[in-house]
Amino acid sequence: MASFSFKNRFLSLDQAHVMGILNVTPDSFSDGGRFANIEQALVQAQQMIASGAAIIDIGGESTRPGAKLVSEQQELDRVIPVIERLVKECDTVISVDTSTAAVMKEAARAGAHLINDVRALTRPNAMFAAVESGLPVCLMHSQGEPGTMQDDPQYADVVAEVSVYLAQRVDACVSAGITREQIIVDPGFGFGKTLEHNLLLMKNLQDLQSLDLPSLVGVSRKSMVGGILNKNVEDRLIGSLALAAKAICAGAWLIRAHDVDETVQLVTTLNAVHSCRY
Numbered sequence: 001m002a003s004f005s006f007k008n009r010f011l012s013l014d015q016a017h018v019m020g021i022l023n024v025t026p027d028s029f030s031d032g033g034r035f036a037n038i039e040q041a042l043v044q045a046q047q048m049i050a051s052g053a054a055i056i057d058i059g060g061e062s063t064r065p066g067a068k069l070v071s072e073q074q075e076l077d078r079v080i081p082v083i084e085r086l087v088k089e090c091d092t093v094i095s096v097d098t099s100t101a102a103v104m105k106e107a108a109r110a111g112a113h114l115i116n117d118v119r120a121l122t123r124p125n126a127m128f129a130a131v132e133s134g135l136p137v138c139l140m141h142s143q144g145e146p147g148t149m150q151d152d153p154q155y156a157d158v159v160a161e162v163s164v165y166l167a168q169r170v171d172a173c174v175s176a177g178i179t180r181e182q183i184i185v186d187p188g189f190g191f192g193k194t195l196e197h198n199l200l201l202m203k204n205l206q207d208l209q210s211l212d213l214p215s216l217v218g219v220s221r222k223s224m225v226g227g228i229l230n231k232n233v234e235d236r237l238i239g240s241l242a243l244a245a246k247a248i249c250a251g252a253w254l255i256r257a258h259d260v261d262e263t264v265q266l267v268t269t270l271n272a273v274h275s276c277r278y
Contacts, residue, residue, distance in 0.1 A: 004253075019095065054254075058097060075098065087111035101124065115133065116186075127172070136184065140185075141165050159200055159204045184214050184254065216256060218257075219243040
């Protein structure tokens with residue numbers, strides 16, 4: 001059975017998995033401030049793991065539309081103590097959601113297993129830090145910075161441009177010393193994209209399979225769902241699950257989610273269907 005290696009942990013590539021979101025920020029769009037305390041973060045992580053999350057993704061910098069940048073030290077202070085605690089007390093893959101080189105380095109030292117970068121290792125020294133860490137990476141497509149990315153995103157062909165960008169970033173990683181076996185790709189729903197762009201990406205998500213790499217999809221509670229259903233953040237579960245199901249059927253390997261229990265039920269059901277041989 002083929003598997004993806006996270007240091008000394010492995011996840012099967014023959015079925016989809018759920019990545020649980022743990023934002024240790026005061027201003028994330030859905031759960032900002034709820035898990036800023038280490039004990040709160042630990043309890044939330046344990047609940048997600050008990051519900052079936054295969055990966056816990058810890059982020060200390062909000063990347064919601066309109067978000068302000070945080071300092072390197074702020075991000076370190078938010079993220080590293082939580083990683084250290086989770087590594088000691090939770091037997092699961094720990095991902096660090098960061099674009100900052102210093103955070104990548106310290107997270108690796110603290111025991112993290114994956115670097116999940118919404119800027120695809122384009123910040124200063126990020127590529128070097130990722131290579132030095134030896135960790136696998138998730139490369140996401142985005143257009144612009146979070147503070148302004150939704151002002152007026154433009155594409156001639158969003159599906160083709162996202163695919164080309166990710167292919168280029170994969171090539172850059174391989175040239176720097178990260179093997180293809182260590183790379184996951186993410187089309188970046190909601191990151192510098194209108195609702196129409198997001199819908200076109202989802203409709204043609206199977207095109208990403210031409211990269212021949214495992215893919216991550218994050219649509220949980222996003223404005224894409226709100227735009228379709230005209231629902232507030234707290235009422236977007238059903239829409240999020242519908243899009244997650246579409247993504248898995250198009251080949252997505254990881255689903256990044258806030259509502260882990262419900263998403264795991266969805267993923268487990270689809271995995272059972274896809275693995276049935278009769």
